[in-house]
Every structure is written in C-alpha cells, then in structure tokens.
Amino acid sequence: MIFESPSLKLKEYNEMKITAQEENGLRILLHLAMSEKSQGETIPEISEKVGLTQANVAKLCRIMRLADFITSTRGNAGGYLLARDAELIELNKVLSVLGGRLFDDDFCEVRSGFSDCCDLEADCSVRSLWQILQNAVDAALKNMTLGDLATSRHGTLNRITPVQQLDFPSKS
Numbered sequence: 309m310i311f312e313s314p315s316l317k318l319k320e321y322n323e324m325k326i327t328a329q330e331e332n333g334l335r336i337l338l339h340l341a342m343s344e345k346s347q348g349e350t351i352p353e354i355s356e357k358v359g360l361t362q363a364n365v366a367k368l369c370r371i372m373r374l375a376d377f378i379t380s381t382r383g384n385a386g387g388y389l390l391a392r393d394a395e396l397i398e399l400n401k402v403l404s405v406l407g408g409r410l411f412d413d414d415f416c417e418v419r420s421g422f423s424d425c426c427d428l429e430a431d432c433s434v435r436s437l438w439q440i441l442q443n444a445v446d447a448a449l450k451n452m453t454l455g456d457l458a459t460s461r462h463g464t465l466n467r468i469t470p471v472q473q474l475d476f477p478s479k480s
C-alpha cells in the first residue's frame with residue numbers, strides 16, 4: 309500500500325533516474341556505432357539525428373573524446389567516429405565517465421552535512437543501501453558493451469543479469 313498525504317503524492321510505479329548527460333552520451337555513442345559513414349559525423353549531423361542541441365552534442369563529444377571513446381578529425385571530411393570497435397567499449401566505463409557511480413568509497417565523507425563526519429558513520433544502513441544498489445548496477449553492466457546495445461532488438465539485451473539472481477549480502 310502506498311502512503312498518501314494531501315501534500316505528498318507518491319508514484320505507484322518504479323522508475324530509474326539517470327542523468328540527461330548519461331542518456332544523451334549513450335545516444336550519441338549508439339548513433340555513431342550504428343552509423344555507416346566512414347568519414348565520421350559532424351556535430352550538426354549528430355545533433356539532427358539524436359535530437360539534441362549542437363552545443364550539447366559538442367560538450368558530450370568533448371567528454372567522450374577525452375575519455376577515448378570517440379575520435380575527431382578536423383576539416384571538410386572530418387567528423388566523429390568511435391575510437392574502437394563498439395564491442396570494445398564497455399558500458400560501465402561510459403556511464404562512469406558521463407555521470408559517475410551511484411556510490412563511491414568517499415560517499416559518506418563528502419555528504420556529512422554540517423558535521424565533520426556523518427552521525428551514522430559507525431553503523432550506517434544508508435551506506436549499505438547505496439553499496440547494494442551499486443553492486444546491482446555493476447553486476448547488470450558487467451561485460452556489457454556498446455556493441456550489445458547496437459545489436460539489440462526491441463530493447464532486449466540478453467547479457468543483463470536479472471536482479472533476482474544478484475548476490476546480495478545476507479541478513480545476519
């Protein structure tokens with residue numbers, strides 16, 4: 309049963325939140341992986357195909373170029389291409405570059421509020437929750453590549469590990 313309050317409405321469905329930068333970066337990479345242009349694609353071409361502003365495409369292409377996911381060539385015949393085969397571009401690394409991890413080891417140190425340290429630091433169930441979620445994301449993305457996305461049909465990826473099969477810490 310969902311708790312309802314006049315001032316607070318909770319959604320009755322589950323949704324995963326990912327950043328626009330992660331989503332849009334993946335869309336650009338997927339577009340480049342599926343492109344048949346050997347010369348590469350220009351920022352205006354990518355912008356038109358993926359439905360993003362040229363400024364946003366330029367920003368994301370710069371991030372992904374610096375991370376060695378794509379290469380760029382200047383000039384009239386220039387454009388952006390994948391830096392290597394799509395099967396060699398790991399999705400966990402792409403998402404890490406575009407948005408970072410859900411939970412890093414220094415998570416509690418940088419989110420301690422007004423104190424020098426978190427008041428729950430010794431026995432923190434919130435930290436455990438973030439660790440479990442990060443482990444689930446890592447397990448789902450383990451060994452998944454851009455090539456898997458490029459060859460998937462109807463949104464199905466055969467390499468995803470269902471959450472029910474993940475190895476969560478046992479309750480003691």
